[in-house]
Amino acid sequence: MKPILEFRGVSRSYESGSGTQTVLRDVNISIFAGEFSAITGPSGSGKSTFLNLCALLDEPTTGEIYFDDVPTSGLSEALLCNLRKNAVGMVFQQYCLLPYRTVLENVLFRFRYLDMDSAETRKLARNALAMVGLEGFEDRSTHQLSGGEMQRVGIARAIALKPRLLVADEPTGNLDSAAAAQVMRCLQQLGEQGDIAILLVTHDESLLKYTSRHLSFNDGLLTECE
Numbered sequence: 001m002k003p004i005l006e007f008r009g010v011s012r013s014y015e016s017g018s019g020t021q022t023v024l025r026d027v028n029i030s031i032f033a034g035e036f037s038a039i040t041g042p043s044g045s046g047k048s049t050f051l052n053l054c055a056l057l058d059e060p061t062t063g064e065i066y067f068d069d070v071p072t073s074g075l076s077e078a079l080l081c082n083l084r085k086n087a088v089g090m091v092f093q094q095y096c097l098l099p100y101r102t103v104l105e106n107v108l109f110r111f112r113y114l115d116m117d118s119a120e121t122r123k124l125a126r127n128a129l130a131m132v133g134l135e136g137f138e139d140r141s142t143h144q145l146s147g148g149e150m151q152r153v154g155i156a157r158a159i160a161l162k163p164r165l166l167v168a169d170e171p172t173g174n175l176d177s178a179a180a181a182q183v184m185r186c187l188q189q190l191g192e193q194g195d196i197a198i199l200l201v202t203h204d205e206s207l208l209k210y211t212s213r214h215l216s217f218n219d220g221l222l223t224e225c226e
């Protein structure tokens with residue numbers, strides 16, 4: 001099986017007044033469909049930097065990132081933009097929902113700027129809501145939802161276009177343990193369907209029981225944990 005995403009010799013440095021700070025060092029990893037990977041590590045170890053590279057929001061300083069076997073450094077900004085829109089879904093700690101809009105409107109937001117038939121987008125949005133267990137919630141306003149429900153709307157929005165890769169930065173960071181478990185089970189089920197690779201950054205090691213792979217960063221170095 002070919003990886004969805006492959007890092008070969010990737011490093012990322014930032015320049016500042018005080019010199020160069022290397023945040024990721026020689027990262028080599030392949031990410032496959034059906035995997036649900038947890039990414040842990042101390043604060044400042046490079047987790048979000050890695051996630052931003054995976055979501056193609058940033059570029060390596062050295063090395064190459066392959067998306068579906070294609071080296072991304074050779075892609076035009078238009079093609080990269082297309083990949084970001086269609087092939088990558090993102091879930092945020094703060095949910096980032098439109099306030100006082102319905103659940104369905106929030107998921108439909110994923111289709112803005114896309115030239116798609118509205119009957120088709122509504123069908124995809126409803127399917128995505130069903131996949132996260134929110135069938136029947138379509139017409140509720142987001143301010144009537146619990147935190148766990150809001151995050152599942154965030155996941156539905158992220159998967160509505162059937163991305164190849166789902167990246168989630170601390171998606172349970174604002175949730176109590178019961179709601180966090182609900183969100184993790186939802187992500188686990190999505191991963192088990194086998195079409196998508198899920199990358200989850202978390203500080204909470206108790207969530208590792210839901211994931212199929214554990215990657216850990218320490219001072220910019222990636223370790224695969226057993």
Ligand SMILES: Nc1ncnc2c1ncn2[C@@H]1O[C@H](COP(=O)(O)OP(=O)(O)OP(=O)(O)O)[C@@H](O)[C@H]1O
Binds near residue numbers: 015041043045047
């Ligand atoms: N755009 C940037 N410019 C300069 N330095 C940056 C930038 N983004 C991140 N850094 C630095 O890179 C290092 C790693 O940051 P990153 O956000 O990837 O860590 P993290 O492991 O996600 O941390 P946390 O768990 O606190 O979110 C930090 O020292 C941070 O200050």
